[in-house]
Amino acid sequence: MLKKMKAILIVPLFVLLVGLPVHAEPTPNTDQHKQVVKLTKQQKAELTKLHLDILTKKKQLIMKYVEYGVLPKEKGDKILERLNEHYQEIKEHGSDMHWGKMHHHHQSHHQHNE
Numbered sequence: 001m002l003k004k005m006k007a008i009l010i011v012p013l014f015v016l017l018v019g020l021p022v023h024a025e026p027t028p029n030t031d032q033h034k035q036v037v038k039l040t041k042q043q044k045a046e047l048t049k050l051h052l053d054i055l056t057k058k059k060q061l062i063m064k065y066v067e068y069g070v071l072p073k074e075k076g077d078k079i080l081e082r083l084n085e086h087y088q089e090i091k092e093h094g095s096d097m098h099w100g101k102m103h104h105h106h107q108s109h110h111q112h113n114e
Helices: 002-019 041-067 073-093
Strands: none
8 A cells, every 4th residue: 555655746846857848947148158278388388288198198098909900001091191180280379279269179079981
C-alpha cells in the first residue's frame, strides 16, 4: 500500500519536472560585457612563447600520427603546413588573440576518409 502511494506521488512529479520546457535567456551582446585588457610587453611575450610551444607540440603530435600510420602523409603535410603558417604569424605578430572574433570550423573533426 505504501509503495503504491509513493508511486502515485512520484510518477506525476517526475512527469511534471521532465515535461517542463526550459527557457534560457540569451546573453545580451552589449558593450558592458566587453572588457578591454591592456597587456604588458612581458605578458605578451609570455603568451607568444606559450603559443609557440603549443604549436611545436602539435607539430610533433602530427608527425607521430603520420609515423604510426594514423594519418596519411599527405594529410599530415597539409596540417603541418597550416601549423607552420600559424607559427610564422605568431612569431611575426605576437599572440594577439581576438577571442570575440574566433572562427569556428564547420567540418567534423572525426572525418577519417578524406
